Amino acid sequence: NRMLSRIANRINRYFYFDPEHLVGLGRSRHKAYLNAQPFPHVVIDNFLPPKVAERALSDFPGPECEYYQQPDNENQVYKLGRLQDHYFKGVPDRLRHVLYEFNSKTFMDFLEALTGIKPIIPDPHYHGGALHQILPGGKLDIHADFNKDIRTGLDRRINALLYLNKDWRKEYGGYLELWDEEMQACQQSIAPIFNRCVIFSTTSKSFHGHPRVLKCPEGRTRKSLAFYYYTNGRPDDESSESHNTIWKPIAENT
Numbered sequence: 722n723r724m725l726s727r728i729a730n731r732i733n734r735y736f737y738f739d740p741e742h743l744v745g746l747g748r749s750r751h752k753a754y755l756n757a758q759p760f761p762h763v764v765i766d767n768f769l770p771p772k773v774a775e776r777a778l779s780d781f782p783g784p785e786c787e788y789y790q791q792p793d794n795e796n797q798v799y800k801l802g803r804l805q806d807h808y809f810k811g812v813p814d815r816l817r818h819v820l821y822e823f824n825s826k827t828f829m830d831f832l833e834a835l836t837g838i839k840p841i842i843p844d845p846h847y848h849g850g851a852l853h854q855i856l857p858g859g860k861l862d863i864h865a866d867f868n869k870d871i872r873t874g875l876d877r878r879i880n881a882l883l884y885l886n887k888d889w890r891k892e893y894g895g896y897l898e899l900w901d902e903e904m905q906a907c908q909q910s911i912a913p914i915f916n917r918c919v920i921f922s923t924t925s926k927s928f929h930g931h932p933r934v935l936k937c938p939e940g941r942t943r944k945s946l947a948f949y950y951y952t953n954g955r956p957d958d959e960s961s962e963s964h965n966t967i968w969k970p971i972a973e974n975t
Contacts, residue, residue: 747834762921780816799859875951884913893937902926
């Protein structure tokens with residue numbers, strides 16, 4: 722009885738997606754997802770229960786955490802991430818569990834209902850994903866993501882981003898921009914506000930990023946949880962040679 726009580730208490734501390742609610746949400750947004758421009762995507766606010774989102778933010782390791790890496794280049798500036806390389810050291814158990822839930826069967830069922838893509842394969846290694854934060858002055862140029870996992874050969878098909886930025890002001894910038902495949906114009910500009918989830922299909926022409934330099938105050942960062950999903954193969958009209966990130970820099974005043 723004591724062991725069962727401990728298990729019950731532990732379960733109560735952690736969050737689990739509700740299958741009926743989440744899959745129903747995916748079905749209800751399926752047509753809108755497919756018809757969205759410039760490529761299939763959806764924006765869902767208040768994605769996590771409020772208490773879960775609040776805990777995720779409070780548990781989010783700050784930029785001082787020693788396990789972040791900063792793989793900067795001319796297109797990616799002041800971006801911290803890659804804690805997964807250290808088995809999530811420095812990440813509280815509650816937040817780790819939220820990360821695991823985004824790789825759960827329930828979330829795969831939701832993504833399949835939402836996108837129509839199946840069967841979807843999660844990435845238990847969180848390659849390139851998990852916890853991201855951009856420091857003031859940072860940016861992420863417009864790009865199309867790598868299209869294959871070099872370890873498995875699987876095709877990258879979907880990105881899911883959960884933003885954790887409370888009281889985010891427009892003048893801070895950091896908006897996620899979705900551009901048309903000819904790179905003629907930004908067609909969607911999405912504020913990275915607290916508990917907002919953005920999900921979109923990834924191809925070699927799904928150009929996105931936040932190319933405007935981040936102008937939030939010192940001591941604040943642009944925080945997100947990032948998840949990438951795969952299939953074994955993809956439609957012929959989306960097929961292309963294996964490639965790394967394709968950068969499409971633009972002038973900041975564009």
